[in-house]
Amino acid sequence: EVQLVQSGAEVKKPGESLKISCKGSGYSSTSYWIAWVRQMPGKGLEWMGIIYPGDSDTRYSPSFQGQVTISADKSINTAYLQWSSLKASDTAMYYCARLKGYCSSISCYHLYFDYWGQGTLVTVSS
Amino acid sequence: EIVMTQSPATLSVSPGERATLSCRASQSVGSNLAWYQQKPGQAPRLLIYGASTRATGVPARFSGSGSGTEFTLTISSLQSEDFAVYYCQQYNNWPLFGPGTKVDIK
Numbered sequence: 410e411v412q413l414v415q416s417g418a419e420v421k422k423p424g425e426s427l428k429i430s431c432k433g434s435g436y437s438s439t440s441y442w443i444a445w446v447r448q449m450p451g452k453g454l455e456w457m458g459i460i461y462p463g464d465s466d467t468r469y470s471p472s473f474q475g476q477v478t479i480s481a482d483k484s485i486n487t488a489y490l491q492w493s494s495l496k497a498s499d500t501a502m503y504y505c506a507r508l509k510g511y512c513s514s515i516s517c518y519h520l521y522f523d524y525w526g527q528g529t530l531v532t533v534s535s
Numbered sequence: 536e537i538v539m540t541q542s543p544a545t546l547s548v549s550p551g552e553r554a555t556l557s558c559r560a561s562q563s564v565g566s567n568l569a570w571y572q573q574k575p576g577q578a579p580r581l582l583i584y585g586a587s588t589r590a591t592g593v594p595a596r597f598s599g600s601g602s603g604t605e606f607t608l609t610i611s612s613l614q615s616e617d618f619a620v621y622y623c624q625q626y627n628n629w630p631l632f633g634p635g636t637k638v639d640i641k
Contacts, residue, residue: 444630454571454579454622454632470629504578510626521569521626523590525578 411435413443413505413526420532421495428491429529431505438486439463442508444522445479445490449501459508459517460488468517495533502528537561539625539633547641548613556636558606558623567627570599570608573635574619582621583608613638 416430431443445457458469462481469479481488488505510520538561548554558568570583581590583599586606596611610617618640623633 453634454624456630456632506579509584517629519567519626520630521567521581521584521624522571522579522630523581523584525580528578 411507411524413507413524415503415505415526415529418530418532420534422535423497423533424494425533426491426493427495427531428489429503429531431488431490431526433462433486433488433507436507438481438483442510442512442517442520443481443488444506444508444520445477445488446504446506446522447473447501448504448528454504457490457503459512459520461512462486462488466512468512495531497533497535499531500533502530504528537564537625537628537631539623539631541621541623541633541636543636544634545637545639547639549641550615551612552641554610554613554617554638556608556610556621556638558601558608558633560604560606560625563603564625564627566602567625568599568601568606569624569626570597571622571624572617572619573622574616579622610638 442459444459447455457473458479460467460479462483478491505526506522507524540559542557566586568586571579573579587599620635622635
């Protein structure tokens with residue numbers, strides 16, 4: 410059974426750093442890309458970036474480039490999303506999701522999300 | 536740049552009735568369209584991919600149709616567990632979700 414299990418809810422102050430995780434099981438870490446998706450309170454879904462844990466090849470949505478860092482450890486089939494300096498506007502639910510589709514060195518194609526983690530709520534407040 | 540729209544924003548339906556949700560892309564995405572269901576407090580769940588192929592475990596009352604720029608998700612007979620928000624997502628280019636349609640109880 411494919412599962413993505415995310416780390417627990419976080420409450421942080423503006424300016425603090427944070428790293429959340431997403432551990433996959435039931436599939437090979439070298440066969441699928443993993444995405445991070447943001448959902449702000451009461452809003453829709455936005456993909457932030459994707460990573461291939463097999464070699465840590467990472468691609469970012471232009472909207473999130475430079476705002477977050479995505480990384481992975483293939484030995485434990487875990488992807489990470491981190492911030493160096495949180496803002497109140499980073500308050501949101503963050504989901505990881507396994508991707509169907511593929512990427513070349515130039516671009517990625519036909520990416521949709523077939524399994525999702527349960528979400529990690531990040532609250533940033535002074 | 537592709538823009539995804541969904542209509543209506545809210546659909547009020549009685550249990551047992553049929554629900555028809557629309558998704559439109561501003562340019563052709565072929566059949567590269569997925570539908571997701573999100574219940575309150577839960578993660579999204581993949582329902583349909585390739586515009587019309589049900590994901591594993593999805594009940595047959597859910598069906599998808601369309602290609603190009605116009606797509607439809609139909610729930611043939613709404614069950615209590617189907618009241619949720621439904622998002623479409625194109626994947627002809629980088630992923631882009633529509634704004635969602637909330638299906639609530641009439």
